[in-house]
Amino acid sequence: MSKPLFENVCKEEIFAQIYQKWATHLHNFLYYKFGEQVNPEDKVQEAFIKLWKHCKETPIDKAKSFLFTVANNLSLNEVKHQKVVLKYQQERPQSSSPETPQFLLEEQEYLQKLQQALAQLSDGQREAFLLNRIEGKKHKEIAAILGISRKAVEKRIYTALEKLRKDIDKI
């Protein structure tokens, strides 16, 4: 047997490690970027199966970019610039005091505005912004996930925030 030039991801335990480390990130990345209609769960599975098929040519340190690129391309093929709609959860995070009907209505309206405004953001802005705001990722982490510079992440998130605020006030 000839020894591979680099350690590839064909070993089950290495593959499993990569899955543990990146599957959730990949899923959230797809969700925030493309929304629900691309079936992020399916895309994650497809990307990992593709990784398994190409495990011999893929060194471990390239596995992550492989996964994100594949999943991204798969999703891009599917959405073809449809409007991205993110679902918001109806049930409120546990609140201590009962709310007035008026407050609830206002909140409902606000969420709808926010939903529309999020759809207006570019894919790049939305993915970075939501990973930061919702998943609580540091700018540095997002930069690593998306494979862009930290400065670019800051820029995207800031522009996204400004844009959202303006859009919501306008709507």
Place this chain on the structure above:
Amino acid sequence: MKKEDLIIKWLDNSLDEKEQKAFEQLDASSSFKKLDAALQHFKAPAFDVENQFQKLQAAKAANNQAFPIRRLVGSIAAIFIVAIGLYFAYFNNSNDTFLAQNSEQTTLYLPDNSLVILNAGSKLLYDKSHWDENRSVALEGEAFFKVNKGSAFTVKTAQGKVSVLGTEFDVKARQDYFEVFCFEGLVSVEYQSTNTKLPAGHGFKAFLDKTIEETTLRSKPDWLEQHSAFKSVPFFEIANELERQYDIELTYDAALKNILLTTSFPHKNLDAALQAITIPLKLSYQINGNQVVLKSQK
């Protein structure tokens, strides 16, 4: 600190106390906070890593399996294609075989209407599809040919090759015995790399490392008229011919094998035939079913 930097720092959750206060002073800070709180409603649905990984393992296994099956199907298809190709290359193109069993004669016409009569216990084989380019037959045993005029006609046998243009001739290619008689036209016999031309009425015999040229007055081989005639032919060949004509087995003393004998026997009367070969050699015979034993008379 600039407003933008402040907001960016807030976004990265890295404001210190003083900066935090400055941020609170911004007129936009409350709307930012409201926005931030609302955003939590948009959280991605939970991704069940364990469960999804199980599903992935199943999909992987299916994928691994699918590949060899596809390959197997591919190989089977390839084998079929090759087999069909070979079938067309060899069998379909190929050889028509004609047989004359012991004690029967078979008459057949080749594609150019040339006549072939196979004597008992003989086999003829020719390539139907290439007949027009190559009039060639392979013969094991004895056959009479009446060849229509045309391109060269070749009879290949284990012992030698007989070529003609258009004529009537008889070829006998038996174990240790080779004989060609020409009845009309001219035939060319290639035997042990020597070429012999036989005009009509001439014959060629080869047995026991000898070759003999003869003449005949007949216009057809004798065996077409229900008897076999021999002129100075070794006894084993006469005995073999008798076995073929009557589909019997002869047992005789090996010393008789190479004795040259001139005789003839009929095809439809076993007693007469046996007398024809036993009387000249002073032998007696005994018939047991299809076994015949020849013994010297005392």
